[in-house]
Amino acid sequence: MQEGAILIRSQKYKDGKIAAKPGIHFTAIEDTGNDYYLFPEHPEELYSVLRHSWVLIRKKIPDVVVLEGLKLPSCARSSIFNSQYCSLFFRPWTLLTGSIHVPHLSLLGLRQESLRKLYEQRLHSQLKLEKRVSLSEVKKHPSVFEQMDWPYAWDDYVRGCVVSRTAAALIQSFLLKTMAASGQGGDSESEADESDGDNNCEVPRLQLPASKLQELLAPPCKKPESADGTNDNASLAEKLMANSKKKIKRKKGNDYERSMQIGQAVWSTPALGGAADDRDQPGNMYEDTFDEHIAALSESRSTNNSFSAPFDEKRNAAATWNRSDASSNLDTVMKEILSREKPPNQEQAKFLKHFVTRLKVEVLEQQQRNINQTQTEPLLDLVHGFPGTGKSATIAWMRELMERGLGWEHGVQFVCLAFQNAMAAQINGFTIHHWSGIPVRMQDEGGSGNKHKQSIKCQALRVIIIDEVSMISAELLGALENVVKTAVRTKGTYKKRSNGDTRFFGGVNVVMLGDFWQLHPVSGTYLASDPDLTPGYGLARNSLNLFWGQGPDAIRNFWSLTELMRCKDRWYNEFLTQCRRGDLKDEMYAFLHGLPTFKSPCSSCACNSHIKHDPLLGSYRADWKTKFLQGEKDMASYIRNSEKTCVECTEERRRRHRVLSDLHNIPSSLTKPPYTSAPALYSFNVPRYFSSQLRAREFAKQNNVQLTWCYAKDVPLYPGDRELKADALQDKLFSWLRRHDQDTCHLPSILPLAKDMPIRLTESLDREKQLYRGRRGFIYGWTLARNCIPVDVGGEFLLDRLPTVIYLIFPEAKWQIGKLPVGVYPLKPRSRTWKVNKYTGIEARRTGFWILPDFGSTAHMIQGATLDAAFVDPQDVANKVGLTLQIAVYVCLSRVKELLNLCVLQPLSPLLFKRGPPTGPHRLIRKLNPKDPLTTEGALDEWRQEAEVVDNELKDKDDPMKAEHICTSCYLTGKQHFRYPAKDFGVTLPTEFYTKYVAQGCWTRCLNCQKRTGAVFECVSEPNISRPAGIEEESVCKICLEKGVTHPWKGILSSGTHGCSVCDTVHKGSTFALKFWNITGTSRFLSKHIYN
Secondary structure (H helix, E strand, O other): OHHHHHHHHOHHHHOOOOOOOEOOOEOOOOOOOOOEEEOOOOOOHHHHHHHHHOEEEOOOOOOOOOOOOOOOOOOOOOHHHHHHHHHHHHOOOEOOOOOOOOOEHHHOOOOHHHHHHHHHOOHHHHOOOOOOOOHHHHOOOHHHHHOOOHHHHHHHHHOOOOOOHHHHHHHHHHHHHHEOOOOOEOOOEEEOOHHHOHHHOOOOOOOOOHHHHHHHOOOOOOOOOOOOOOOOOOOHHHHHHHHHHHHHHHHHHHHHHHHHHHHHHHHOOOOOOOOHHHOEOOOEOOOOOHHHHHHHHHHHHOOOOOOOOOOOOOOHHHHOOOOOOHHHHHHHHHHHHHOOOOOOOHHHHHHHHHHHHHHHHHHHHHHOOOOOOOOOOOOEEEEEEOOOOOHHHHHHHHHHHHHHHOOOOEOOOEEEEEOOHHHHHHOOOEEHHHHHOOOOOOOOOOOOOOHHHHHHHOOOOOEEEEOOHHHOOHHHHHHHHHHHHHHOOOOOOOOEOOOOOEOHHHHOEEEEEEOOOOOOOOOOOOOOOOHHHOOOOHHHHHHHHHHHOOOOOOOOEEEEEOOOOOOOOHHHHHHHHHHHHOOOOHHHHHHHHOOOOOOOOOOOOHHHOOEEEEOOOEEEEHHHHHHHHOOOOOHHHHHHHHHOOOHHHHHHHHHHOOEOOOOOOOOHHHHOOOHHHOOEEEOOHHHHHHHHHHHHHHHHHHHOEOOEEEEOEEEEOOHHHHOOOHHHHHHHHHHHOOOOOOOOOOOOOEEEEOOOOEEEEOOOOEHHHOEOOOOEEEEEEEEOOOOOOOEEEOOEEEOOOOOOEEEEEOOOOOOOOOOOOOOEEEEOOEEEEEEOOOOOOOEEEEEEOOEEEOOEEEHHHHOOOOEOOEEEOOOOOOOOOOHHHHHHHHHHHOOEOOHHHEEEOOOOOOOOOOOOOOHHHHHHHHHHOOOOOOOHHHHHHHHHHOOHHHHHHHHHHHOOOOOEEEOHHHHHOOOOOOEEEHHHHOOOOHHHHHHHOHHHOOOOOOHHHHHHHOOOOOOOOOOOOOOOOOOOOOOOOHHHHHHOOOOOOOOOOOOOEEEEOOOOEEEEHHHOOOOEEEOOOOOOOOEEEOOO
């Protein structure tokens, strides 16, 4: 405006003695983009000042008003609650008289027809218009409330009375997120409280009788089947589907049941007996104060994440990352570390000195204000080592150098990352996804999280430590590199080289630790795989170039840790080394299983005075060879008798024997510490879950503490389930309690409670307190729900309701919640929706606790951990082996500190560790090791030269029924051919492989040698328990035995014929005496198996 232009040129305006007036000296301009709005024009001066002084700015995200403590609607709640909630928040209403379209709040429960009649009768004429109407005034008309029908009123509104398209879209989006019409319900995760109880649920909860508890703790039994393998009352379609899937599922199901039966034989114990109150340490506590503890927990959660504000004034260590005495402090801390009682070994110390050198360089450049002026590159190192070589200890020493030597803070100047929650908890760090903001379901070029938060985290970041890098996919590592590189600022950092190129990870020092001989990524591209199989662009390719490429942005320093620190047992370390290389010697295998060996275990005694050496067999005792060739039938007894006078050999042989060979005579040591709380390591989740529940009873018995059982609450969301009769619904809810935690969103079906019982978190609870999934703790106590009276069941308590709170204690924690002891965490029940049937999408809502007894684990959960003792289940000895099983069993076997604290529950397959080293890791380490001449091109050429036939041959070698096995007798007698298939040793069924071949130990004889010498081998002890009832072995007919053919049968049966799955031939059924039917082969046809 002209007056404003004159004003701003005046001296008084410049001196601040006069101010411009809105509407006189300046005016606001209308926005054409609808980002803000002006007040309407008005002739009065007051409105003119308002129009030109204030604007209304459109909010991109609207404010949503919610009532504190009010739960979201879901299929698990009553229809009245859901309709009242939606009407309150999504329908227009008023506290004035209202109309049919905007009724009074108290009239929202009336249907449209009733509302119309009410307002037509001019109910509002009895009240004063434009007056706020109280509920007491409306209640003067009782007939109104008699017509209230909230579900129908809401249904009327959403089916034609919604005021706008925007409102309709908002309602539709909300309902899809909370309660779909198909019965998929509920917010994906929420805290459960009393409002989740029976008052808001139309489905009665399960009432678990005491007699049913024992059923849940027993291995599941298969339902009786008819001749075609399906239930008698099954439909034809169900039978055909069952036939097609049975062969695939039967093998895994057998392995499950076998592992569970072994667990039951080892750990099954009767109920505690007596009165439950007679036992020590009742767990119920804090009945009057648990509310205070929950409130204190909520208050502690309101604090910011440790890495969200790295330059907060309260965190002086984060304000600057260099100190004048930093270099000398680093030297002091390093000297102290090297002088400790358990100092780093030479390999670790060499790397730590290299690490300190780089820190000093950056500290000096920071002090001299010449950052990135030298030609030295930041760290981009890989520390590779066997299990137990001290990788975790190296991380701890690096943290100590940075925290004590430089005053750096985790999450600000350095960060420790891992792929899984359990691994992150072990190094007191973060998961990659959590720290970086990368979505878990990330695509190769997918989103990378909030860039603003990432830039804040990387403002002072100088070191990234990545643990267990072998489990990180190339896609995820590439995404992490891209996030850091993008977030790091350019000025005052090492991001750019002098030629303008951007360094990998933005110039941040990166130290990766891991072992590529251990577990691979669950999904994505393996870093040690053939890079030619990955496209030449994208995040995955960038990561592969880091390991397989050349140049400044490839791995700059490779460090190999080979000295085993976890276990000091020389023999067991050699055993693990051979397993790692994939060339386990027969004698090492025999010692572990307690089978006959070629020589005595001790090299220092006189037992091995007559040793001979053979290029194939290795060393053997000449006197034992002579006795074997003379036809000794029982070499095991002969070896025991020859060593019984040598205490050293007898004790050493007993010490090396770690495989449980007789389930009828369980050693008493397995029920004593350290085995009492030792985890059982499995390849499957089903037996892991079963054994964890079973062993809780043994724990309570050994520690003489009260044992209390509680069970999860399930609410079916599928209408067909909700409408079942009471008895049928109770049966269905009970069947759901058989599911393991991996099926039910990590909420276990039944949960044992005992004071001081070890537990492991099945989901992350509190990241600020490092309570990640997989974190180990102990039960401190619990608070019973109101009106819950424990029932004494054979000396144990059974709760009909979940506890209100379970208190967990983490001994190593430093934090404190309210007035609770240090490290005690109050855990409330949680609710989640889980898929009852993954094919149909039918779901249920479960309420329970995210904990499990820590008596069972899997290789993925336990990698990187060190255990005092462990049970290991390597699967059936007759199973086909493969790379995945080889690595998983190796990881499990390498967790313990002492050999005596290891118990292997089943015999290992003798083929498991004879597959050679994993191809990818072996070539990658050769390429990275400067002492090895292998180049990138050389590694790629080796991959290209591998023919497909090699893979087929390897598959045959992985199958014990198809692989060729050595006959020691044929070899020692000088025969040219001494390797034969399993059938030449009398093995006709996979279950006979151990008893007829493996149990011979090193001194093996084929059938011809047994017949020639008259020494027919008979297995004295049978390590395998009998097959569960209802599971039949593939039987062999007389013709099949004579032919000796073992490949499976596939064919079409005609009337009166018999198809044999061994000789792959169809015979006339009248030729043989039919014993039983069994399912094999194709999806449509059955084969009849006949005993000879």
